[in-house]
Amino acid sequence: EVQLVESGGGLVKPGSSLKLSCVASGFTFSGYGMHWIRQAPKKGLEWIALIYYDSSNKYYADSVKGRFTISRDNSKNSLYLEMNSLRSEDTAMYYCANAPDYGSLWYFDYWGQGVMVTVSS
Amino acid sequence: DIQMTQSPHSLSASLGETVSIECLTSEGISNYLAWYQQKPGKSPQLLINYISSLQDGVPSRFSGSGSGTQYSLKISNMQPEDEGVYYCQQGYKYPFTFGSGTNLEIK
Numbered sequence: 050e051v052q053l054v055e056s057g058g059g060l061v062k063p064g065s066s067l068k069l070s071c072v073a074s075g076f077t078f079s080g081y082g083m084h085w086i087r088q089a090p091k092k093g094l095e096w097i098a099l100i101y102y103d104s105s106n107k108y109y110a111d112s113v114k115g116r117f118t119i120s121r122d123n124s125k126n127s128l129y130l131e132m133n134s135l136r137s138e139d140t141a142m143y144y145c146a147n148a149p150d151y152g153s154l155w156y157f158d159y160w161g162q163g164v165m166v167t168v169s170s
Numbered sequence: 171d172i173q174m175t176q177s178p179h180s181l182s183a184s185l186g187e188t189v190s191i192e193c194l195t196s197e198g199i200s201n202y203l204a205w206y207q208q209k210p211g212k213s214p215q216l217l218i219n220y221i222s223s224l225q226d227g228v229p230s231r232f233s234g235s236g237s238g239t240q241y242s243l244k245i246s247n248m249q250p251e252d253e254g255v256y257y258c259q260q261g262y263k264y265p266f267t268f269g270s271g272t273n274l275e276i277k
Contacts, residue, residue, distance in 0.1 A: 093257065093268055093269070093270050093271045094206075094214065094257055094259075094268040094271075095268070096259075096265055096266040096267070096268070099264075099266075108264050108265075109265075110265040111171075111265065144213055144214075149219075153219070154261075155202050155204075155261020155262070155266060156202075156204040156216065156219050156259065156261050157204075157206075157214075157216060157259075158216055159216075160213040160214055160215070161213065162213055163213055
């Protein structure tokens with residue numbers, strides 16, 4: 050059974066940093082691209098980042114480019130999102146999700162339960 | 171960015187009814203269209219990819235269709251467990267974008 054478990058969220062002040070983690074199990078993590086997607090309270094879904102299975106390529110939404118960094122450690126079956134210069138508009142539930150295969154990096158197969166990040170003074 | 175215009179914003183249906191949700195894209199997206207269902211307090215779940223390919227375990231009363239810039243999700247024989255918010259998503263160009271969602275309720 051595929052499981053994705055996010056952690057690291059919390060309440061932080063504007064301008065601060067936070068690092069989210071996502072631990073994967075139930076599939077060969079090192080063979081799959083991984084995404085971060087977020088959802089502001091009572092709002093829709095926003096894709097924010099993709100990392101290839103081997104970290105060779107990374108893509109970001111303009112809203113987080115230059116502030117957020119996606120990374121992974123295949124030896125630990127773990128995906129990360131380092132978030133800097135946080136703003137109130139970054140307040141959201143953050144989900145990690147896996148791409149189904151190398152040829153289909155564009156959609157999101159399994160999703161974690163999400164982790165909440167609240168940016169407020 | 172490719173804009174995804176989803177309609178209606180909300181929908182109320184009776185048990186057994188057939189409903190459709192539409193998704194218009196601001197430019198052609200080839201086959202790169204997926205649909206997700208999100209139940210209250212839960213993560214989204216993938217229903218359909220490549221316009222019409224049903225994920226394993228998704229009931230056959232769900233179907234997807236469309237081409238060019240117009241796509242739709244049809245739910246036949248509405249069931250109580252179909253309540254939730256439905257999102258379309260394009261994967262043709264970065265950044266990947268979602269529709270604003272359709273809230274489907276039982277009448």
